[in-house]
Amino acid sequence: MKIAVIGTGAIAQFVQRMLPEHGHELAAILVRPHRVDPKSPKSVGSVDDLPAGIEMVLDCAGHEALAGLGPDILARGLDIISVSAGALADQQVSDRLDRAARKGGARLHLASGAIGGLDCLSAAAVGPLKSVTYVGRKPPAGWKGSLAEHSLDLGNITAAETHFQGSAREAALAYPKNANVAAAVALAGVGFDNTQVRLIADPTIHKNIHEVEAEGDFGTFQFRISGTALPDNPRSSALAAMSVLSKLDQLCKPIVL
């Protein structure tokens, strides 16, 4: 496929690097207008400047990019694969994306991101589900630049500290760079308002640990992943970048899991 990637950060760089190996062509890199690289013909500063023939847009940039650029892209009939599930916690953003996708006959595909087990949760939700809880635990550096800094001295904590407890909607809105997993779990399971979330800064760990527990007519479910962060961003797990490519692969296959 001929691909446009939004962003040039840790996830975007990983995805851009891997595209040829997965049989795709990186045709454009969509950045903020003032970030356009005059030395790179692929660098564009607006949806209008995307070259003809793009078949898929990969949002590797976060909530602001999906909320700001997503509707225009979808309304033009272009599908998006996005890492920014948490942006949908804002009902207005979600409605705008939904309307644009219907108008353009396009689809917004949410990458599973740094978590797994979403297939099990969404099947179990048919049951229905009784409860879903998600606990996100990262080393202090993984919470830099987030709301955690308001309640914790991240550089000096010596034991695990909870800095957020509430619904997935509150988590996703308050932690746009850290709680997309909470949003994905919510969307697969019992929704933004009924998913209970706890976020923890833990100086004793070196991985991003995500745990989900669910209960319902299907039985019980426990999921735990200990994810390696991307070298360029301790906030983001490598699996989140990998999940963009695996979603892209799935969309290209005649037989899908």
Ligand SMILES: NC(=O)C1=CN([C@@H]2O[C@H](COP(=O)(O)OP(=O)(O)OC[C@H]3O[C@@H](n4cnc5c(N)ncnc54)[C@H](OP(=O)(O)O)[C@@H]3O)[C@@H](O)[C@H]2O)C=CC1
């Ligand atoms: N689903 C999941 O499990 C996960 C999701 N994420 C989401 O992915 C996002 C990106 O992660 P990561 O790559 O590590 O972050 P980085 O901070 O390394 O990179 C973010 C990139 O996105 C660009 N960007 C942000 N907003 C816009 C915009 N409106 N238009 C164009 N470009 C934009 C930034 O450009 P600039 O420098 O100009 O701001 C930068 O190039 C996170 O913010 C988070 O929301 C992250 C981890 C896991």
Ligand SMILES: O=C([O-])CC(=O)C(=O)O
């Ligand atoms: O990358 C991770 O481990 C999780 C993350 O940032 C998110 O959920 O937004």
